[in-house]
Amino acid sequence: MSSTLLLEQLINGLQLGTMLFLMASGLTLVFGVMGLINLAHGSFYMVGAYVTALATASSGSFLLGLAAGVLAAAAAGAIVELLVIRRLYQRQHLDQVLATFALILVFSEGTRWLFGSSPLWLSPPEALAGSVALPGGSRYPVYRLVIIAVGMVVAAGLYLLIAHTRLGMRIRAGESDREMIGALGVNIRRLYTLVFALGAALAGLAGSLVGALQSVQVGMGEPVLILAFVVIVIGGIGSIKGALLGALLVGLVDTLGRVFLPALFGQFMAPSDAAGAGTALAAMLIYILMAVILAFKPKGLFAAHD
Amino acid sequence: MNTLTRAGLGLLMTTAVASAQADEVRIGMITTLSGGGSHLGVDVRDGFMLAIDQAGRDDIEVLIQDDARRPDLAKSLSNEFMQRDEVDIMTGIIWSNLAMAVVPSVVRQGTFYLSPNAGPSALAGKMCHENYFNVAYQNDNLHGAMGAYMREQGFENPILMAPNYPAGTDALGGFKHLFDDEVADEIYTQLGQTDYAAEIARIRASDADSLFFFLPGGMGISFMKQWENSGVEMPVFGAAFSFDETIIKAVGSAAIGAMNTSQWAYDLENAANQAFVEGFREAYERTPTLYAAQGYDTARLILSALEKAHPDDQDAFREALRAADFDSVRGKFRFGPNHHPIQDIHVREVVEGEDGEPTNRLVGLAVEDIQDIYHVDCKM
Numbered sequence: 229m230s231s232t233l234l235l236e237q238l239i240n241g242l243q244l245g246t247m248l249f250l251m252a253s254g255l256t257l258v259f260g261v262m263g264l265i266n267l268a269h270g271s272f273y274m275v276g277a278y279v280t281a282l283a284t285a286s287s288g289s290f291l292l293g294l295a296a297g298v299l300a301a302a303a304a305g306a307i308v309e310l311l312v313i314r315r316l317y318q319r320q321h322l323d324q325v326l327a328t329f330a331l332i333l334v335f336s337e338g339t340r341w342l343f344g345s346s347p348l349w350l351s352p353p354e355a356l357a358g359s360v361a362l363p364g365g366s367r368y369p370v371y372r373l374v375i376i377a378v379g380m381v382v383a384a385g386l387y388l389l390i391a392h393t394r395l396g397m398r399i400r401a402g403e404s405d406r407e408m409i410g411a412l413g414v415n416i417r418r419l420y421t422l423v424f425a426l427g428a429a430l431a432g433l434a435g436s437l438v439g440a441l442q443s444v445q446v447g448m449g450e451p452v453l454i455l456a457f458v459v460i461v462i463g464g465i466g467s468i469k470g471a472l473l474g475a476l477l478v479g480l481v482d483t484l485g486r487v488f489l490p491a492l493f494g495q496f497m498a499p500s501d502a503a504g505a506g507t508a509l510a511a512m513l514i515y516i517l518m519a520v521i522l523a524f525k526p527k528g529l530f531a532a533h534d
Numbered sequence: 535m536n537t538l539t540r541a542g543l544g545l546l547m548t549t550a551v552a553s554a555q556a557d558e559v560r561i562g563m564i565t566t567l568s569g570g571g572s573h574l575g576v577d578v579r580d581g582f583m584l585a586i587d588q589a590g591r592d593d594i595e596v597l598i599q600d601d602a603r604r605p606d607l608a609k610s611l612s613n614e615f616m617q618r619d620e621v622d623i624m625t626g627i628i629w630s631n632l633a634m635a636v637v638p639s640v641v642r643q644g645t646f647y648l649s650p651n652a653g654p655s656a657l658a659g660k661m662c663h664e665n666y667f668n669v670a671y672q673n674d675n676l677h678g679a680m681g682a683y684m685r686e687q688g689f690e691n692p693i694l695m696a697p698n699y700p701a702g703t704d705a706l707g708g709f710k711h712l713f714d715d716e717v718a719d720e721i722y723t724q725l726g727q728t729d730y731a732a733e734i735a736r737i738r739a740s741d742a743d744s745l746f747f748f749l750p751g752g753m754g755i756s757f758m759k760q761w762e763n764s765g766v767e768m769p770v771f772g773a774a775f776s777f778d779e780t781i782i783k784a785v786g787s788a789a790i791g792a793m794n795t796s797q798w799a800y801d802l803e804n805a806a807n808q809a810f811v812e813g814f815r816e817a818y819e820r821t822p823t824l825y826a827a828q829g830y831d832t833a834r835l836i837l838s839a840l841e842k843a844h845p846d847d848q849d850a851f852r853e854a855l856r857a858a859d860f861d862s863v864r865g866k867f868r869f870g871p872n873h874h875p876i877q878d879i880h881v882r883e884v885v886e887g888e889d890g891e892p893t894n895r896l897v898g899l900a901v902e903d904i905q906d907i908y909h910v911d912c913k914m
Contacts, residue, residue: 240731346573347752347784352760359765367765371692372731396663442728443784451726486732490721507698507722518866 232364237487238480239362243372245479246379250434251456252463252471253386254427260466261423263403264313265321267328269431269456270449271335276301276432278339281350290353294436301432302425309424314417332450338482340446346444353432381429383472390468399423403466454522455482458514462521464528473529478514485510539651557844558593561836562615564608564636565626567600573752573780574628574825575600578650580812581829582625588653588813589837593714597621603628605635616645620847623648625832630654630673630701640667646845646855650832651825655704659908660857665848667855667873669835670828671797672906673701674708676773679879680746681713682793683900684771691718692771693742695733695756697749698722705748705773711907718742723749730757734764746771755784763787769793774882775895778823782884782892789892797875798827798864799882799896806861821893827863834860872912876905 255269273394279300284293308331310499316324352371353358359367398419401409410416435449442448459478463470497505521529553787563582566575570749579598586594597619601608615621621644627633640647641663649657649668657663658672684692694709695715696702706720718740721733737745745768749757754776761770774796782789800811800821810830814822822830838860842851856871870876879900887893 230739233735236658236735236738237732243731244729272602289814324753340568346780349784349786351786352763357763359763369760369763369765438729441760443752443759445752451728483732498883501883503720504698504703507724511724 230364232362232366233487235362235364236366236368237373239368239376241469241480241483242342242476243376243479244483245437245476246376246383247434248452248455248459248479249472249475250380250382250430250437251452252475253382253468254430254473254530255453255456256460256463256466256468257399257423257426261399261406262420263316264316265324265328266313266427267325268308268331268335268455269427270453271332272301272305272428272431273435273449273452274335274339274446275304275428276435277350277444278343278348279432280436280439281348281444284350285348288439293350294433297436298429298432301435302429304432305428306421306425308428309421311472313424314420317420336446343446347445350440350444354442371441375441378433378437382433385465386468395419395422455514458518460528462518464525464531467528469529470528470530477517482510482514485513489513541776557846558595559619559840559845560619561594561596562573562597562612562619562621562624563598563626564601564611564615564624564632565598565604566628566713567598568602569627571603573823575626575652575780577823577825578626578628578829578832581814581826581831582833583829584813584817584826585830585833585837586657586811587817589833591837591840593679594840597628601632603625603632605632608632609635612640616640616643621645624834625650626834627652628629631659637666638663640722644745644848646851648832648836648855650828653874653906654700655906655908658872658906659911662872662909662912662914664873664914665850667869668875670875671877672874672908673704674711674906675797675875675879675904676775676795677705677708677748677876678712679900679904680771680773680793681709681711683793683795683881684744684746685713685715689744689769690715692744693718693721693737693740693748693897694748695721695723695737695745695747697725697727697753699725701750702748702791709746712901723753725753727753728756728762733757733871734766737768738764738766742768744769744771748773748776750775751781754781758785774824777884778825779821779880779893779896780823782894784876786892787886790886791883793897794882794884794894795879796824796882796894797877797879798824799880800827800892801894801896802863802880804863804865805862807863807865810863831860831862831864831867834862863865870909872906872907872909872914874906874909876903878902879904 256262258266276297280293283296284290313320316327345394356371356374359369362368398414460471463474489510490503493502493506565578599611624640627647628651630652634654637647646665651670653668653670653672654835694706696705706751721736723733770792772794774794777792777794839851839854842854845851858867868876881897881900882894883897884892885895
């Protein structure tokens with residue numbers, strides 16, 4: 229295995245990780261602050277991608293499209309919180325799962341009804357197309373590097389928001405004792421709407437960025453949502469730091485596994501068997517990782533409520 | 535929704551017209567009209583109905599139902615067609631796993647089944663049946679033809695990629711059978727995967743001189759877009775399933791230059807094809823895909839057999855089907871002993887069309903008279 233392949237795979241893992249972080253940070257905030265399991269988080273990812281595709285097509289500018297996608301996802305999040313989620317805080321987790329699962333169906337079928345089931349066309353902007361040289365003679369797509377950069381900026385921004393602003397203080401307070409901050413006069417309902425919209429905006433950002441790389445289609449959010457849940461369980465529910473670390477861990481393990489496991493099996497198996505077995509095990513790898521981590525740290529790496 | 539209502543309306547209208555006649559023919563079509571991959575079913579249906587409309591016969595009733603790509607639903611629809619509607623002929627299924635769930639019991643119960651797309655190896659070999667005809671291809675045909683073509687073009691070390699599921703392993707198996715040499719590597723992806731960064735890195739690190747992939751539907755769209763920006767310079771080959779007119783329009787410029795094998799191309803020169811392509815463009819305002827051509831050929835085969843016999847006279851009708859006495863849009867067409875086509879496979883290249891959008895252009899012949907390898911297992 230050459231070192232250039234290893235380097236490229238490390239960057240790929242980092243890129244998958246930052247994208248997962250964008251999804252997982254919103255999910256973990258909503259879970260940690262509001263105690264809500266939101267299965268419909270993947271729908272905001274899809275909303276972001278669709279609006280970005282449409283706005284980019286009509287305005288001709290990817291940046292405008294991206295802004296529209298993020299805002300639309302945030303707006304969708306706020307509306308859903310006001311109409312549906314608000315009624316679920318006092319309910320059990322099972323009710324929340326049922327209601328938000330229903331939201332997935334509503335969003336998916338609604339999108340299919342509006343735009344049909346063919347994928348929409350969205351590509352990275354001209355300026356970010358193509359690839360740059362990596363040390364060792366390999367090349368890497370510029371756009372994926374930009375996704376990593378955006379993820380890092382968002383991570384830093386979230387850290388500043390949570391650790392150094394009044395809103396962040398309230399969010400942290402809401403995590404540790406929601407009755408008490410309500411009693412202290414904080415408008416907890418507005419805080420919840422805000423946090424939910426923030427989470428939806430981050431999911432929309434992830435969907436918009438990734439939509440240009442993959443295809444914008446109905447149901448694109450659900451596979452990512454499953455990975456994002458793995459991330460927050462590994463990282464510890466409610467912890468942004470855990471989400472970042474968990475996302476990078478899952479991203480790296482998944483990407484490296486997909487390349488190196490088939491190669492490893494190839495050492496002692498026929499090539500086509502090795503490819504099949506290696507791929508199958510690589511698909512399981514992150515769940516094995518999750519099981520191992522939970523065996524030693526049942527609440528995840530950085531549990532918010534220890 | 536538009537397509538569904540149209541199917542529904544068509545269904546209503548045909549039912550109203552038909553019940554008057556005594557020896558009318560009922561055809562039941564189960565195909566995928568909603569959900570992922572629905573453009574295949576829509577095209578099969580539209581091609582099929584175009585041929586029926588062109589024939590102008592009012593004694594043929596076509597019932598159309600949507601299987602939403604679900605084997606259980608396809609199975610119960612086929613029972614409805616057989617028991618309630620008492621159809622004479624069934625057709626329409628796109629996906630091999632659905633075909634495996636439906637076809638064996640349909641043909642065993644004495645109904646004819648003509649496949650306009652799915653051609654799993656089992657139905658061409660051990661499980662072949664006298665009432666089962668495949669008008670499209672055995673699944674391996676296009677992949678195998680590409681293997682033969684790439685070998686002939688002097689590629690020595692291709693790297694292969696397909697999803698890790700039966701049709702994926704079959705595709706690579708079919709390719710290797712006719713490529714008939716060592717390949718650089720085989721990569722299996724997850725079914726439905728959307729990010730191919732890891733696989734592209736492996737392709738880059740390999741010493742392959744070309745890439746052959748089978749990623750049907752949305753998977754191929756994601757892969758081609760990521761491939762374009764990866765900076766890997768390598769000629770790309772595939773089967774038409776990853777390069778039909780609908781898919782390459784979604785991929786955009788990234789598809790330009792890719793070579794793909796198909797049993798049909800819209801610019802094949804023969805009178806039947808010209809009439810088909812013109813009629814299709816006029817009726818539906820788009821360029822037909824290979825699936826539309828398969829639907830059209832299926833209907834025309836049925837029409838040609840109906841000229842000779844009614845399906846109630848099973849032996850005569852079966853003989854008439856076997857004779858394949860119709861002008862296929864593929865040019866020449868005949869059935870092998872297992873009722874699967876023996877046909878030419880062509881090579882097409884994706885080029886920029888006159889409207890600036892990518893489109894397929896016929897390049898030449900890949901393999902003449904290809905026949906599946908499973909027919910030796912077929913005893914009928």
